[in-house]
Every structure is written in structure tokens, then in C-alpha cells.
Amino acid sequence: MEPTASFFFDFRISDLWFLAEAAWRTLLISTLSITIGTALGVVFGWMLFEGRWAAVLILGPLLDVFRSVPLIIQLVLFYNFAPIIGLILDPFLSGVVILSIYCAALVANVARGGMEAVSPSMRRAARSLGMSYWQDLRYVVLPIGTRAVFPSWVGVALGVMKDSALVSVLGYVELLKASQILITRTQEPLLILTIAGAFYFALSYPISRYAASLEKRWAS
Amino acid sequence: MIEIRGLEKFYGSLQVLKGIDLDVPNGEVLSIIGASGSGKSTLLYCINALEAIEAGSVVVDGIDVHAKGTDINALRQKLGMVFQQWNSFPHLTTLQNVALAPQIVKGKSKAESREIAARQLEHVGLGDKFDVYPSALSGGQQQRLAIARALAMEPEYMLFDEATSALDPELVGEVLDTMRLLAEEGMTMICVTHEMSFARDVSDRVAFFHQGVIEEIDTPAEIFGSPKSEHLQKFLSNIR
Numbered sequence: 001m002e003p004t005a006s007f008f009f010d011f012r013i014s015d016l017w018f019l020a021e022a023a024w025r026t027l028l029i030s031t032l033s034i035t036i037g038t039a040l041g042v043v044f045g046w047m048l049f050e051g052r053w054a055a056v057l058i059l060g061p062l063l064d065v066f067r068s069v070p071l072i073i074q075l076v077l078f079y080n081f082a083p084i085i086g087l088i089l090d091p092f093l094s095g096v097v098i099l100s101i102y103c104a105a106l107v108a109n110v111a112r113g114g115m116e117a118v119s120p121s122m123r124r125a126a127r128s129l130g131m132s133y134w135q136d137l138r139y140v141v142l143p144i145g146t147r148a149v150f151p152s153w154v155g156v157a158l159g160v161m162k163d164s165a166l167v168s169v170l171g172y173v174e175l176l177k178a179s180q181i182l183i184t185r186t187q188e189p190l191l192i193l194t195i196a197g198a199f200y201f202a203l204s205y206p207i208s209r210y211a212a213s214l215e216k217r218w219a220s
Numbered sequence: 221m222i223e224i225r226g227l228e229k230f231y232g233s234l235q236v237l238k239g240i241d242l243d244v245p246n247g248e249v250l251s252i253i254g255a256s257g258s259g260k261s262t263l264l265y266c267i268n269a270l271e272a273i274e275a276g277s278v279v280v281d282g283i284d285v286h287a288k289g290t291d292i293n294a295l296r297q298k299l300g301m302v303f304q305q306w307n308s309f310p311h312l313t314t315l316q317n318v319a320l321a322p323q324i325v326k327g328k329s330k331a332e333s334r335e336i337a338a339r340q341l342e343h344v345g346l347g348d349k350f351d352v353y354p355s356a357l358s359g360g361q362q363q364r365l366a367i368a369r370a371l372a373m374e375p376e377y378m379l380f381d382e383a384t385s386a387l388d389p390e391l392v393g394e395v396l397d398t399m400r401l402l403a404e405e406g407m408t409m410i411c412v413t414h415e416m417s418f419a420r421d422v423s424d425r426v427a428f429f430h431q432g433v434i435e436e437i438d439t440p441a442e443i444f445g446s447p448k449s450e451h452l453q454k455f456l457s458n459i460r
């Protein structure tokens with residue numbers, strides 16, 4: 001009887017490549033969602049900060065919904081109901097849409113906090129120099145507020161990157177989904193999960209390092 | 221020249237200014253004294269439209285500050301303001317703090333803005349601090365930075381709102397000296413202050429605020445030597 005040695009060493013170099021590709025897709029969907037979500041979130045945060053009635057009555061509660069309903073439910077609902085309103089989106093785009101909105105809902109609160117961190121007195125000083133509302137926002141509120149809440153934003157960004165794994169329920173083969181596929185085939189969960197974990201770490205570590213170095217520079 | 225007529229200001233139902241009439245000719249140094257809550261800061265905010273007004277008018281060099289259609293950002297460049305909290309921009313170096321407004325508001329080149337900033341920092345005695353961040357400065361230095369930042373817009377008037385009240389006692393002198401220097405150079409100044417020695421020695425006139433009105437306004441000699449209103453007499457005896 002021939003021992004099937006290959007059964008235990010079924011993990012091939014090509015599988016590593018398969019994981020690397022999946023990691024790239026995780027990076028892609030996260031980067032896109034975090035970028036769009038942050039841009040939207042800052043605008044939403046500004047609207048909440050300015051506190052016009054539309055923002056308070058409509059935007060606030062809406063963002064609360066996106067913040068509190070589990071992401072996996074949002075993804076499945078959106079993917080299945082979007083076609084009804086004529087939106088035919090593939091899993092990747094559906095993921096980007098929902099992750100971006102989810103990220104925006106989280107960033108909105110962070111951004112509002114940043115704007116609140118700039119004292120009214122500081123803003124009066126800026127305006128007294130002749131700065132317009134927008135110049136004050138751009139040159140005083142934005143940089144000071146960003147520094148105040150940057151650590152919270154990094155937390156949100158890293159969270160969204162990890163949560164992007166949930167897009168796999170729509171059939172998008174990102175890092176976690178790819179790991180599951182390989183585990184089913186090779187029956188080597190420990191090895192594969194270790195490699196996948198290493199990939200996640202490799203994606204987020206540079207962000208954390210960069211964030212830490214920025215914070216250090218700002219602290220001076 | 222600053223001309224204030226029948227100025228009234230409410231916060232909600234609370235009337236903070238109850239009809240202020242005041243002229244400040246060019247070159248004058250006017251000190252404003254009075255109890256806490258009497259409306260001194262509010263008057264300064266109404267002069268450069270950081271607060272809206274309910275009645276009356278403020279006219280600066282012939283321009284109605286609160287009129288619709290007044291370019292308020294242009295007007296504010298004439299009116300430098302220094303606050304109790306020094307409000308240095310923490311993310312910018314000393315030089316950048318001062319150079320920012322000339323560059324983005326006046327549209328001057330970066331090099332020219334830095335030149336202006338350097339000159340004003342020398343002016344207030346911070347010539348050796350160009351590249352440090354405000355967090356490395358003492359309160360007195362930050363307040364002088366705030367003065368330099370306002371001066372960089374080449375204002376014709378300076379409004380000081382208790383510029384020394386938030387400072388440790390040993391740092392008050394250096395800021396008062398800077399203000400005194402400006403007065404000697406002929407700057408038109410309105411100084412809300414609790415420093416009676418400054419009001420007495422530096423100002424041309426002193427206005428005493430009481431519950432939203434100017435109750436007495438006169439030369440320092442008259443205000444401090446022979447105060448007429450009962451409230452002013454009481455105010456002064458409480459301070460001494």
C-alpha cells in the first residue's frame with residue numbers, strides 16, 4: 001500500500017501565492033473603503049458638528065443604524081436587495097459600498113470629536129485675523145482636530161481592515177476566505193491560519209508604525 | 221477712528237450691552253475696566269463682528285461693521301485682537317504661527333510672509349524662537365506670539381481682552397511692556413484690563429463699565445483721582 005505522504009504536505013508554494021493574492025484583495029478592498037469612508041465620515045462629522053436640524057434629525061440616527069447593525073447583516077441585505085432598486089453590483093463593489101458607509105459612520109463620530117477638540121476661543125482667534133470660515137476650518141480646525149483624534153481614527157481603520165473579512169460571505173475571496181478554501185483542501189488549519197494571521201499582521205503593522213511615528217512627530 | 225453708537229447686545233433674553241456710545245480716535249489708548257460680567261469682552265467682540273449686535277452701529281474708518289455686504293474678513297485685518305487665552309496654533313512653529321494669516325488671508329508669497337513674521341517676532345522680543353513650537357514657550361512668550369501674529373496683518377487698531385489675566389504674575393510684566401511699546405509707537409488700542417497700573421500709566425482715557433453701560437469715561441487722572449460714580453468708587457476701593 002502506497003502511503004499518501006502528499007496528503008500531509010499538500011501545502012504547495014502556489015498556495016502561498018494564492019494567499020498572497022487574497023491578502024492583496026483584502027488590502028485593496030480595505031484601502032478603498034477606508035479612503036472613501038474617511039472622506040465621507042469627515043463631511044458627516046462636520047455636518048453633525050455644525051448641528052443643523054437636518055443633520056441632527058436625519059443623519060445622526062441613520063449613522064447610528066449603520067454603526068449598530070452587525071456588518072454581516074448589512075452586507076447580505078445590501079447584496080440581495082440592491083438589485084431590486086436596479087443596482088447590480090458584484091461582491092467586491094457591494095463590499096466597498098457597505099464597508100465605506102460603515103467606516104464613514106464610525107469616522108463621523110471621530111471627526112466630530114476632533115472638531116469639538118478645537119476651542120471656540122482658538123477659532124475666534126483665527127477669524128479675528130481675517131480668515132474666512134473655510135480657511136479657519138482648513139488651516140486651524142482640521143490640523144488641530146486631526147492630531148487630537150488620530151489614534152481613534154487608526155483604531156477605526158484597522159478595525160475596518162479586519163472586518164473586511166466579512167465580505168467573504170458574498171463570495172469575495174479575500175484573505176480569510178482563501179484560508180478557508182485551503183484548509184478544506186489541505187486539512188492543515190494551523191499552518192494556514194498562522195500564515196493568514198501573519199499576512200494580516202503584515203498589512204496592519206506598517207500602518208501602526210507609521211501612525212506612531214506621526215504621533216511622535218506631532219508631539220514635539 | 222472707531223465710532224460706536226447706541227450699541228445693544230443680547231445673549232438670549234440677557235441684555236449684556238445697554239446702549240454704548242463711544243468714539244476712539246486714531247492714536248488713542250483706551251483702557252476699559254469694570255467688574256466681571258459687565259460686558260467688556262462682549263464690546264470688543266462686537267467691534268470686530270465676532271458677535272452680532274441687536275441695535276446700534278459700529279463704524280470703523282467709515283465702514284459700518286455690522287451692515288450687510290460689509291467684507292468682514294477684510295475689515296478684521298484692520299482690527300488686531302489679542303485674547304485672554306493666547307490661542308497659539310499648536311501645530312505650527314512660532315514663525316509659521318505668525319506667517320499663516322499674511323500668506324492665506326492677504327495672499328502674500330511664502331517668503332514675504334516669513335519675512336513679515338520674522339520682523340514682528342523680533343518686534344515682540346521673540347527673535348530667537350522662530351523654529352520652536354508654542355508648547356515650548358512660556359505663557360508670556362505665547363501671549364507675545366499672539367501679539368506678533370495680530371501685528372503681522374498690519375492692523376490699524378489693536379483690541380486686547382485681558383491679555384495678562386491668564387498669566388503667572390511674574391510673566392505679566394513682559395506682556396505689558398510689549399503693549400506699552402505699541403502704545404508708544406502710536407497704535408490705536410482698546411485694552412480691557414485688570415491691571416490698574418497699566419490703565420493709569422499708559423492710557424489716554426479710561427472707561428468704567430457697569431452692567432452693560434459705560435458709567436464713567438475720562439482721563440486716568442480723573443478716573444483714579446476723583447471717581448464720580450458710586451460704583452466706580454466701590455470698584456476701585458475693592459481693588460486696592
Ligand SMILES: Nc1ncnc2c1ncn2[C@@H]1O[C@H](COP(=O)(O)OP(=O)(O)OP(=O)(O)O)[C@@H](O)[C@H]1O
Pocket residue numbers: 231236254255256257258259260261262263
Ligand atoms: N456666548 C455667551 N452666551 C451667553 N451669555 C454670554 C456669552 N458670553 C458672555 N455671556 C454673558 O454676558 C455677560 C457679559 O460677559 P462678558 O464676557 O462680556 O463680561 P466681561 O466684562 O468681559 O467679564 P470678565 O471680566 O469676566 O471677562 C456675562 O453675564 C456673561 O455670562
Ligand SMILES: [Mg+2]
Pocket residue numbers: 260261262381382
Ligand atoms: Mg471678559
